[in-house]
Amino acid sequence: xxxxxxxxxxxxxxEGEFITINCSYSVGISALxxxxxxxxxxxxxxxxxSSGKKKHGRLIATINxxxxxxxxxxTASHPRDSAVYICAVYLRSGGATNKLIFGTGTxxxxxx
Amino acid sequence: xAGVTQSPTHLIKTRGQHVTLRCSPISGHKSVSWYQQVxxxxxxxxxxxxxxxxxxxxxxxxxxxxxxFPNYSSELNVNALLLGDSALYLCASSWxxxxxxxxxxxxxxxxxxx
Numbered sequence: 001x002x003x004x005x006x007x008x009x010x011x012x013x014x015e016g017e018f019i020t021i022n023c024s025y026s027v028g029i030s031a032l033x034x035x036x037x038x039x040x041x042x043x044x045x046x047x048x049x050s051s052g053k054k055k056h057g058r059l060i061a062t063i064n065x066x067x068x069x070x071x072x073x074x075t076a077s078h079p080r081d082s083a084v085y086i087c088a089v090y091l092r093s094g095g096a097t098n099k100l101i102f103g104t105g106t107x108x109x110x111x112x
Numbered sequence: 113x114a115g116v117t118q119s120p121t122h123l124i125k126t127r128g129q130h131v132t133l134r135c136s137p138i139s140g141h142k143s144v145s146w147y148q149q150v151x152x153x154x155x156x157x158x159x160x161x162x163x164x165x166x167x168x169x170x171x172x173x174x175x176x177x178x179x180x181f182p183n184y185s186s187e188l189n190v191n192a193l194l195l196g197d198s199a200l201y202l203c204a205s206s207w208x209x210x211x212x213x214x215x216x217x218x219x220x221x222x223x224x225x226x
Contacts, residue, residue, distance in 0.1 A: 004154075030212035042219035043155075043202060050212070086154060090212045097168035098206055098213040099145060102154035 003027050006087050006103040013110050019074040021106045023087030026068065033100065034061050034072045035086040043086070046072070077110045084108070114139070116205050116218035124224045125193050133188040133221045137205030143167070144186040145215060146178060147202040155202055161186055162209030190223075198225045 004025045013019050023032070031050040035043045047054050047061040049070075054061050058077075063070040074081055084107050088100040117136045125131050137144050143162040147155035157170040161180035175191045184205075190197055200222050204215035 031214075033215075035217075040222075043217040045214070045216060048214050088154075092211060096210060097160050098143065098209060098211050098215065099157040099160055099168050099170070100147075100155070100204075100215060102147075102156070104154045 002103070003101050004087055004089055004103040006085075006106050008106060009104065010107045011109070013077050013108070015078060015110055015112050017077050017110075019077050019081075019108065019110075021072045021085050021087075021108070023070045023072070023103055024068060025070075025087075025089050025101075027089065027101070028092035029065075029068075029089040030092045031090045032063055032070050033086075033088040033090075034070070035088060037084045037086060037105070039084075046085075074108075079110045079112050082108055082110050116203055116216055118201075118203050118218040118221050120221060121219070122222045122224075124226065126226050127193055127195060129193050129225075130189065130191050131193060131223060133190075133201050133203075133223070135186045135188070135203030135205075135218060137184050137186070137203075138216055141205035141207050141216075142184055143206045143209040143213065144180055144184065145204045145206070146186070146188045147204065148172075149200040149202060149220075150196075151199070158188065160209065167209050193225045195225050198223060 060073040087103040145160040146158040149155040159178040160168040206213040
């Protein structure tokens with residue numbers, strides 16, 4: 001079982017829909033990253049959070065440390081939001097290393 | 113300010129060859145981490161260097177090695193290439209080296225082994 005699980009693996013939405021991507025993890029963490037990756041491209045950081053909620057434009061990220069769960073929401077989705085969204089965590093026991101443990105990603109396609 | 117840069121962008125090698133990938137961190141960042149992303153999977157941790165010392169190593173064979181230079185840039189070396197080494201190699205930099213120090217990613221190097 002992966003330490004970081006995402007759902008769904010694939011998601012197709014119509015333009016304008018509200019989208020939720022979920023991330024569950026089984027380890028103690030110091031922080032969690034939501035990342036975006038376009039096909040064949042590098043990785044862009046959307047949010048890094050260790051508690052509560054963050055908002056940037058149409059994107060909202062929440063985390064519940066007790067339940068070991070985080071969600072990424074996209075409001076008023078647009079075709080340009082089509083990408084792979086990846087959840088990654090920093091292990092709390094990592095100590096002297098800040099390696100990230102990644103989920104397998106959610107492939108989002110937003111159709112016009 | 114320039115972000116994390118990686119070179120080359122794309123690379124094609126044949127089995128058994130050696131490859132060197134390069135990464136320049138964001139100015140002021142002292143830590144560089146390397147990740148391998150095989151098609152359809154999430155990235156896997158290979159190495160972390162901080163202040164020119166290895167801070168962490170993932171579950172990769174000894175064919176993989178890395179180093180960090182005094183200017184904090186880094187090289188990833190892979191010897192005796194296998195077909196399974198074909199992947200996107202990502203470099204990430206951070207100011208600090210401990211857990212939770214936010215990482216910023218480069219565009220990656222796409223390695224194809226024939």
